[in-house]
Amino acid sequence: MKHLIFDFGAVVFQWQPAALLARVLPQRAHDEASTQALQRDFFQGYGGAWGRYDRGTIERPELIEGLVAQTGLHADEVAAVVDAVPAELAPIGPTVELLGRLRDAGHRLFYLSNMPRPLATHLEQSHHFLSWFDDGVFSGRVQLSKPEPAIFVHALERFGVPAGDCIFLDDHPANVEAARALGIDAVLFSDAAQAEAELREMGVLA
Known part of the structure; x- marks a missing residue:
């Protein structure tokens, strides 16, 4: 898992x-x-x-x-x-479907997003599928932001998970590189199909 x-x-x-x-x-x-x-x-x-x-x-x-x-x-x-x-900030359907498959496969879901507080609250109140996530960190609530290492460290400590058991998905190369520097496997996201293919290669999905 x-x-x-x-x-x-x-x-x-x-x-x-x-x-x-x-x-x-x-x-x-x-x-x-x-x-x-x-x-x-x-x-x-x-x-x-x-x-x-x-x-x-x-x-x-x-x-x-x-x-x-x-x-x-x-x-x-x-x-x-x-x-x-x-x-x-409308949901991307294929990514939401991928989240569902990952959840059904028994993987835990978290989020780490650069997002101001008003938009974070809006997303939480507007989209039921956010309940699929065990926990998450919004930059605006912790006054840290990616790609600073401190926000990744904060997230791992909050989630209570070791870096080596995590896979981080982000569309910005600098954020992916920051995660990898801390020992977190990472996928540079371009779309859901590409991300799912990489996760399958990593053995996350059958």
């Missing part, structure tokens, strides 16, 4: 920030170049204001103020994007 630790954004839940920005602010993100530039300024590789929001060290007012300064957008434009994020 293995302990499977899942990232959430772009793994369990949809996360396509470029598409989100183009949908909410078409006047600003009107072609590929403008969309990519806006995404870069808005999220700053999940640093900047959004990184602090993920980490739980600022709340919505400070987030909007910081994003206005970073992007040059109006406050109402920034607020529209922030307000659209919960709906963007």
